[in-house]
Amino acid sequence: MTTSDDIGPDPSLLLVDDDQAFVTRLAKAMEKRGFAPVTAESVAEGSRIARETPPAYAVVDLRLEDGNGLDVVEILREARADARIVVLTGYGAIATAVAAVKLGATDYLSKPADANTIAAALLAQGDAMPPPPENPMSADRVRWEHIQRVYEMCDRNVSETARRLNMHRRTLQRILAKRSPK
Template sequence: MASQPDSDPMPVLLLVDDDAPFRQRLQVTLERRGYAVTGSASLAEAREAIVGLRPTHAIVDMRLGDGNGLDLVNELRNLDADMRIVVLTGYGNLATAVAAVKAGAVDYLAKPADPDEIIRALEAKPGSRPEAPSEPMSADRVRWEHIQRVYELCERNVSETARRLKMHRRTLQRILAKRSPR
């Protein structure tokens, strides 16, 4: 267990994820590592929590029941420009990773993310680079990435994305509802 020096205040972390078992396990792990963690299951809960909380770190799930976690990333970045924000998602793709970093996240991790990997992302020095992947993307993954990039370029408008991809709207909706291929 990593301990914080007595002179440094305990880092305050906001954890936003609608998967309750995952959130609770991660919260316990982070608390053991020296973080003061406040967990939230939704954007609304997170927005209420940050009123009285001044987080130094945040972990935000991308897809929440009441909206997109990227909206919260923007709000957190406006609250504190130096906040370390990591975005987690079970629907990982290149377009949303770029959007997360542009919004102010320091890293973007696909679920299921290992707690050690999350902590490394939170504590990484600014400007450090993650290791390159050991294997190239599969053809299915490349297709998925392209669809997601166009979807983001169309500002998440399914009809416009389907039109640009020359794809039936329902087919696109089914693809978007699935998790990304490995």
């Protein structure tokens, strides 16, 4: 568990996520770990906070209702070069991870990520590799999440999703009808 000694003299933390329940829980958890969190639920609000009072740490969701979280990362990096920024997303892809790091993100984590993992990423020093996750997603869960993401990108059109995933439409319908694997 992190302590305030690990955090340093400035514990300011900006949390930007449009999932109000998640950002509230994360703020409470990070406060218990010694951070001083401020939350925002949009690119506009996160950008305003980043300009006015740039925090030492930030956790930014990639996809927000009013735009891309990378815009907040870019503004924060310009406002405070030493900020440690972690980008969170439920839609992990190599291209977005590369873009996040190029814009100045310190790390890139896939959701669901717990407070311990996020704190470890924020406080990681140098090029130290983070430890592997204690409870990684199963291969079935990763596959299911990918199918769900493509399904949403296709506006929940089963035929178009099946075409893009190169699978039979009925097979896709059976997968979509089941609960998500653990």
